[in-house]
Amino acid sequence: MSIATSIEIDAAGLYYKELNAQIRDAVSEGALKVVLKNVTGQRYIGTNLYGTVDRDTLRKLEIEIHGTPGNDLGMFLDGPTITVHGNVMDGSGNTMNHGRIVAHGRAGDITGFSARGGEMFIKGNAGYRVGIHMKEYGDMRPVMTIGGATQDFLGEYMAGGVVIILGLTLKPGEAHYCNHVGTGMHGGMIFLRGNIEPHQIGTGVGMPELTDKDAELLTNYIAEYGRLFDTDVSEIKLEDFTKLAPLSVRPYKQVYAY
């Protein structure tokens, strides 16, 4: 095959099992781009692609979704890029390993839960427990960029990875409304643009200064956000960010009597 094949599937009326089986078949047969029309809540899109084609091909695969995919979009995702022209529900990027999820809308709860790699871009707000227990390993480090704000328990138990919250949906002067941010965090970092009070942040989480490396990372991801969503990001200043990072990689060390 000299040119990438693209295939379109009409998801209207299809049960998720059927829809996902069709996607799997299409990828197995060599499709490099799968466009899904009329998606109405089907779960686990992108989850069942293991064993279809080799790893490198999976990394080139694009899945374009029109409509609203259901929960656990791209759960265990390992390579493909999923672009959603709409909102995503709960559990997008759940335990994701590699790849990219871009949502031109809002995201539900536990977005990026336990992700170990890959990138996520959410244009607007996200729900509760976002980025909870994200981790990293070797050169695998998940980065999640959220254009708006999130609800409580952001980055709870975080063991690695990066969460960037741009706060673009907050009104001028409005502070972040998420509480218990980073509770139990023992790795990774959260960059939050906008005001947040110390009482909103979990114990054991510190607010170190941004390093040069942090600034470079933020600049890149902000630019990418602007490009993906065709948004003017020139207003976003690095000095408006608060960095949250764990004070210890061993938060529970003192809890036990030996």
Next chain:
Amino acid sequence: MKIEEHQNNNPSKPAQRKASDFKIRSNRLSEFAVQRDYDRCIKCEVCIKQCSFDVHYRDEEDDLIKHRPENCVGCHRCAVMCPTAAISITPNPAQYRAHGSWSGEHVKDINRQAETGGVVLTGSGNDKAAPVYWDRMLINASQVTNPSIDPLREPMELRTYIGAKPASVKVKDGKLASEMPPQIKIQMPILFSAISYGAISYNVQKAIAEAAEELGTLYNTGEGGLHPDFYKYKDNTIVQVASGRFGVHPDYLNAARMVEIKIGQGAKPGIGGHLAGEKVSESVSITRMIPMGTDAISPAPQHDIYSIEDLRMLIFALKEATNYRVPVSVKIAAVHNAAAIASGIVRAGADVVAIDGFRGGTGAAPKAIRDNVGLPIEFALAAVDQRLRDEGIRNQVTLISGGGIRCAADIVKAIALGADAVYIGTAALIAVGCTLCQKCYSGKCNWGIATQNPYLAKRVNSEIAKNRLVNLVQGWSHEIKEMLGGMGINSIESLKGSRSQLRGVGLTSEELDILGIRPAGM
């Protein structure tokens, strides 16, 4: 002092004690007494090398091997290894004044906590004297009518199929015409339960995997991921998905015959886990896919499961991720409402429900929880099986019970109560050397099992350990066959849920009711 003279009969021993002879902590009685027969001691220092708890030491000045009994955890490694049998480890005869309410253990734990302000940790399984109901059930045998069968003469079937069974099947031209949910054929109703690499050493996990392969059964990775070297045992592997999601990715999920969602564990229902950073060695870090030296924290709940509906979502996520090729198990701790929860799990689409009783082992758990939370597996199993039967959904799952299975008779009783198979964990570790010292959480296991310290871990040779595991399971299989034969049954299938083969002794009528068995003599 008289006692010291009595304890030490070496005439060359100095009369005076130096500061280094004194206990490190002075307000706790040692749990164990270390006695060294100085007439036998050849000062070879084997005990010093064998003990990772820093009990034995050489006093250069006095030219004697001495000990700090307050550090001893009673693992008996030194006593076994001492070439002249000079050492004996006993419970410390010096005890606090006896008290009916405040046991020595209470007093010691209070002191430990007063010193540190922490949670008292422990390992292994509940060691308290709550009744073991297996011991209060007796198995039937045939006499005269329904002749007993000699398994050495006649075929005896222990083969077990793990997976959901359809309510009915169609047969066409002598062949199965309906589509079956995924099934795993194992040669005996015994599986190795979840013990993660991290909690135990590489060699021990390898031994368990190889034993499962040789026996034709399954072992369970626990929630610690799968070491790259162990992918080769995939035909005998159950991979676990727990709240930490360590090492969980598509390759891992697809390397297994079964995927198990771990909701709970009998030794610590309702709480998460925590592998201390010290145990996250380079190789454990590769397996769990977390940086070396960081704590591996498994939160108490799975944060994508707050309801049965959410559980269903994860079950089907795993089925999607494995293309519906393998059964999905859900493991829960035996708790008060286990029957209702199990019913929910079956309706959520699980193929297997694993129930772990409160005597199940652990690498680390708060002692308060290990010893006080949960249910004996015998009750939970009977209640779950009954509930699923009453609801007409028992066929939809395989029921695996674990947590305190100590011998072949326990297995026969579990299957008669309604289990399809059992998980064994502690028994397997005992087979490779564990002496139940309960210090697994310390990472200093002198028997080379619950440790990542290479010096200690190499005490277990994986081939010898594998042979011991194979021997144990084969021995138990023979015993199960003997007991089945005695009942006049030639297949384990015929024993399943056959509670009429059991009678209770010393049980109240309520206990008999819950177990669904009659009292002995009736």
